[in-house]
Amino acid sequence: MYFNKFKKPENEEVKEESGRGKQSIDLGNGSEVIYIQRFIGFEKSWEFFDYLNKHIPWIRPTIRVFGRQCLQPRDTCYVASPGLPELVYSGYKPHANSWDDFPPIKDLLDMVLEALPGSKFNSLLLNKYKGGNDNVGWHADDEKLYGPTPEIASVSFGCEREFLLKKRPMKSSQERRLDDEPTSKRLKKSSRFDQHSFILKHGSLLVMKGYTQRDWLHSVPKRAKAEATRINLTFRHVVV
Numbered sequence: 295m296y297f298n299k300f301k302k303p304e305n306e307e308v309k310e311e312s313g314r315g316k317q318s319i320d321l322g323n324g325s326e327v328i329y330i331q332r333f334i335g336f337e338k339s340w341e342f343f344d345y346l347n348k349h350i351p352w353i354r355p356t357i358r359v360f361g362r363q364c365l366q367p368r369d370t371c372y373v374a375s376p377g378l379p380e381l382v383y384s385g386y387k388p389h390a391n392s393w394d395d396f397p398p399i400k401d402l403l404d405m406v407l408e409a410l411p412g413s414k415f416n417s418l419l420l421n422k423y424k425g426g427n428d429n430v431g432w433h434a435d436d437e438k439l440y441g442p443t444p445e446i447a448s449v450s451f452g453c454e455r456e457f458l459l460k461k462r463p464m465k466s467s468q469e470r471r472l473d474d475e476p477t478s479k480r481l482k483k484s485s486r487f488d489q490h491s492f493i494l495k496h497g498s499l500l501v502m503k504g505y506t507q508r509d510w511l512h513s514v515p516k517r518a519k520a521e522a523t524r525i526n527l528t529f530r531h532v533v534v
């Protein structure tokens with residue numbers, strides 16, 4: 295389920311297609327999100343959930359946030375093809391597990407590739423949210439190893455959680471450029487509050503494309519009422 299809580303920006307285009315509830319959301323300036331609500335059937339999705347919950351070697355790592363060591367507020371696991379540059383985020387270097395150790399994950403990858411012809415993925419970050427306190431704060435997956443326009447395909451199972459996107463604050467150089475424009479135009483641009491919200495359903499697929507990681511931040515905030523476990527997989531392509 296996708297909705298814009300605020301005003302509909304002029305350049306936003308939401309296309310709805312029949313069947314699996316596919317929506318394409320044009321965020322403007324070369325950023326795009328695709329959301330397929332019913333990507334995998336209900337029962338099949340619970341089979342994936344049970345497998346992942348049981349068989350993935352989940353770890354809750356210590357990460358560095360603003361110079362402080364703290365426990366990451368969710369469990370995680372990393373899977374990657376051999377020979378890729380190592381992933382490092384928040385001062386943490388996850389161990390790269392092998393695709394071959396988790397056959398159902400390869401099946402999921404095949405399903406994602408079938409839905410996104412022409413896309414490539416060679417790594418996967420899994421997250422497990424054990425209740426409403428587990429979360430991911432505002433961030434972008436803009437690590438250099440993903441290149442300038444990463445495509446990230448995110449599959450969700452279990453408890454529904456809200457996924458938020460908000461436009462990154464403008465760099466001062468961009469603001470200076472806006473200063474050259476008439477005030478009316480400038481106010482319109484700078485006061486438009488761009489935020490998008492998705493309730494990520496059991497068995498859904500959300501894809502972030504184009505410049506989404508450069509121009510937008512995303513998060514899965516804490517939710518007191520989300521007591522059940524949610525498992526999320528983000529397929530990514532590390533450029534070699």
Ligand SMILES: O=C(O)CCC(=O)C(=O)O
Pocket residue numbers: 419421430435448457494512514526528
């Ligand atoms: O759990 C989600 O839906 C998002 C996870 C995420 O943003 C990440 O792993 O980088």
Ligand SMILES: [Fe+2]
Pocket residue numbers: 433434435512
């Ligand atoms: Fe992310």
